[in-house]
Amino acid sequence: MPMKLGLMPIRLMPSVPLDSPRAWCLNKPMIHRIHDEELSKMGQNQSLDSNGMVKVVFYPEGRMSKVPKGSMLLAAAQAADVNLEASCNGNSTCGKCKIQWIDGAVTEVTPEERKILHPAEIESGYRLACATQILGDVTVRIGREIKQTTLQIEADGLKPDFVIDAPLQKRYLELTPPTLDDPATDLERVVRAIGQPLAKGNLLMALRNLPELLRAVDFKVTAVFEEDQCIGIEAGDTHNECYGIALDIGTTTVVLTLIEIHSGVELATAAAANAQGKYGQDVISRIQFSTQAGGLKQLREAIVQQINELITIVCRKSGVKREYLYELVVAGNTTMTHLLLGVSPENLAHSPYVAVFREGISLGAAEMGIQISPFGLVYIIPSVASYVGGDIVAGMLAIGLQHSASPALLVDIGTNGELVFGSRDDLVACSCAAGPALEGMNISCGTIAVAGAIEKVDIGPDVVLQTIDNQPGVGICGSGIIDTVAELLRKGISERSGRMRSRKDFLAIGGEDSLAERIKDHGELRFELIAAESTTTPARENRAIFISQKDLRQVQLAKAAIASAIEVLMKEKGINASKVAQVYVAGAFGKHLRKENLLRTGFIPAELGERIVFAGNTAKTGAILCLLSKEMRLEAEQIAKKTRYFELSVYPGYDQLFFKAIAFPSSHPSE
Known part of the structure; x- marks a missing residue:
């Protein structure tokens, strides 16, 4: 391995003493796996250990953590590296941290849990991990865990033409060894060869390593430069390894x-x-x-x-x-x-x-x-404002918005909902409270884009689904949510107002019997994409996968936030839809979105439909540009400075615009 000069990396050690009974666990306690035969030995009659700690076992994987008595189950899960979803930050409103109690002492079911859980689920031992306190050793079963390595992402995006001229460069050097006639110090010899001092931040490590490094390779080294400043010296010729x-x-x-x-x-x-x-x-x-x-x-x-x-x-x-x-x-x-x-x-x-x-x-x-x-x-990468970050600056760089002669719109559809509108003459940005619904959060059966997530939905006489990696369904991700809502509107299962029709009302307008059977009333109307008896994956535990009336409202709010933000930006610039050259749709959805469904649900105004361009992962593309080009990095800095941030809440009449945008469009041009 080549020898290096410079600072050595610090390895993070995340553990800290576990000394707080608060709901959120503040450390990484002892974790080990429990075998099946041990589960039967773990009853609620076990006492606390000498430190007042209780054991929590998460089945079926057998992970275990020790936490203080009184901690929430969600905290114990986090301590055991069990990645339960916690969309609402433990406020008992999203229902995503659902677990099944098997054995042990916990607090009674809370009123908040009764609002989220069906009575039959409570009877079967289901609880919300964020609302359940641990009173003794406990064993629970997890059904839904966020897996970190199976995520489907949009890795590609638009990329403008540019010349590679990276800030990072390497140069191979053959130094002259010292002699009695040339007794220059090792540091002087290096500085003389590279034509400049070493970066001060790495100087101490350089001085400590320089004698051995130079003599081990007969004074043949490679200098590493960042923006024409030498940041390090490597032994031998490594200039091709960059x-x-x-x-x-x-x-x-x-x-x-x-x-x-x-x-x-x-x-x-x-x-x-x-x-x-x-x-x-x-x-x-x-x-x-x-x-x-x-x-x-x-x-x-x-x-x-x-x-x-x-x-x-x-x-x-x-x-x-x-x-x-x-x-x-x-x-x-x-x-x-x-x-x-x-x-x-x-x-x-x-x-x-x-x-x-x-x-x-x-x-x-x-x-x-x-x-x-x-x-x-x-x-x-620099940010524009508190809620328009470097990812959006990178996005503008990727699509070349700063050079556009005609007005164009960049819409990043995600949790935060950032938009930029303008041209090379003037750029204005805003953020809107789109909420996490479009990334599968705050949706009854929503999920991120993992294997088994429903990503595409078509409704004819029956329902046709496509899941990621063709795995059994575990939930609905963002593109599937938009597809489902669009199809419910097209078939008349949902009204423009967002009200879901009952089975009786749907049949009264001529709806198909096969679809009417999927409309269920469990105290709230819902449309089932996959019936409970058809769902066999452990992650869903034979529960149906559906879109509920509440879910429709969540999508409406996200849609209203983005649609009203587009309207405000165009009004602020004094430009109508006919003057907009392109609408770039960026974000994690990427190519998985369907243009017709964005229009049918009203996320993008119908008059802009023909100008939609799916730009892919513009944040990653912009980061690549900044890595490979000094000019692009400079442009990113300039974009961040020149883009005006516009606060939607101060726009006169914004509340009325938002309220008006809640309803779904009355029709779609293609119909």
């Missing part, structure tokens, strides 16, 4: 791509559900969690550990050694970049919504715990 990472940190998903810097070739990509998701599925939930004791540290360590794991995956796929990874470029929303750096995002959650920073920042990877080259760097 790689970097483009990283898209989304609230829901994380996508990491390894790039060969000289050629710009993408060698490997890895993706996963954001590891912070177990602490809350939206940015507000995570901001709230970050304010708890130890919360910010947990969130930072979760994402840093995940990044290092994804780096390991892409290195294994590509055969590249991580010591030859010299820069990691991050595109993320403002909250995600704050959490990555361990910077408190608390002030983003309340007026006047001020970030700690929004500038582009370059930091040492080692001090962040990112395991790449010892002298590697991390560059954070």
Whole structure:
């Protein structure tokens, strides 16, 4: 292995003492697996250990954690690395942390749980992990866990023409060994060869390693430069080994791509559900969690550990050694970049919504715990505002919005709902409360894009479904949610108002018997995509997969937020729909969305339908551009500065526009 100069990476050790009975567990307690034969020995009559701790076993995988008596089951799950969904940040409103109690002492069912759980589920021992306190040793069964390695993502996106001129460069050098006639110091010899001083941040490590390094390779070395500054020296000729990472940190998903810097070739990509998701599925939930004791540290360590794991995956796929990874470029929303750096995002959650920073920042990877080259760097793409982050700046860069002669619109459909409208003359951005419904959260059977998630729905005389990887259905992801709602509207199962028709009402308008049978009333109307008896996966435990009346309302709110934001931006610019050249739809959905269903549900105005372009993962693409091009990185900085942020809440009459946008469109041009 070549010798290096520079800072050594810091390995994060996430464990801290477990000393709090609070609902959220603040550490990584002891975890081990329990075999089946041990389960029968674990009854509620077991006493606390000498430290007042209780054991919680999660079946069927047999994971176990020890937590203080009085902790919530959700905290115990987090401690055992059981990734239950917690969309509502433990407020007992989303119902996603459902578990089945098997044995042990817990608190009684709460009124909040009775609002979420069906009486038959309660009778069968189902509880919400966030509402159930542990009073003694407990055994529970988990049905639905977020899997971190089976996520389907949109890895590709539009990419403009550009010239590779990366800030990161390497140069092979053959130094003259010292003699009595030339007794220059080792440092002087290196500085003389590279024509400049070494970066001060790496100087101490360089001085310590320089004597051995130079003499081990007969003074033949490779210098590594970032923006014409020497950041490190490697032994031997390694100038052809030059790689970097483009990283898209989304609230829901994380996508990491390894790039060969000289050629710009993408060698490997890895993706996963954001590891912070177990602490809350939206940015507000995570901001709230970050304010708890130890919360910010947990969130930072979760994402840093995940990044290092994804780096390991892409290195294994590509055969590249991580010591030859010299820069990691991050595109993320403002909250995600704050959490990555361990910077408190608390002030983003309340007026006047001020970030700690929004500038582009370059930091040492080692001090962040990112395991790449010892002298590697991390560059954070700048943000526009507190709720229009570097991922949107990267998106504008990817589609070339800053150079567009005609007005164009960028819509990032996701948890946060960011939009940018304008041209090279003027760009205005806003964010809207689209909510997490479109990423499967706050939806009864919603899920992220994992294997088995329903991603495509067609309703004729019967229902035709497509799941990710053709696996048995486990829930409905974002594209499937939009498809389902669009099809319910087309078939008349849902009215324009969003009211779901009862079986009787649907038959009265001539609806098919086969579809009417799927309309069920369990205290709330719902349309079943998969009946309970047809669902055999452990993750669903023979429960139906459906869209409910409440789910329709959640989609309406998301749709109204985006549609009204588009209208406000066009009004603010004084431009009508006929003048809009392109509508770029970005985000995790990517190519899995269908244009006709975006129009039928009203997310995009019908008059813009012919100008929709699915741009793919523009955040990742923009990060690649910033990795490979000095010019593109400079443009990203300029875009962030020139883009105006517009606060929707101060627009006169916005509430009325939002309310008007709640109803679904009356018709679709293609019908």
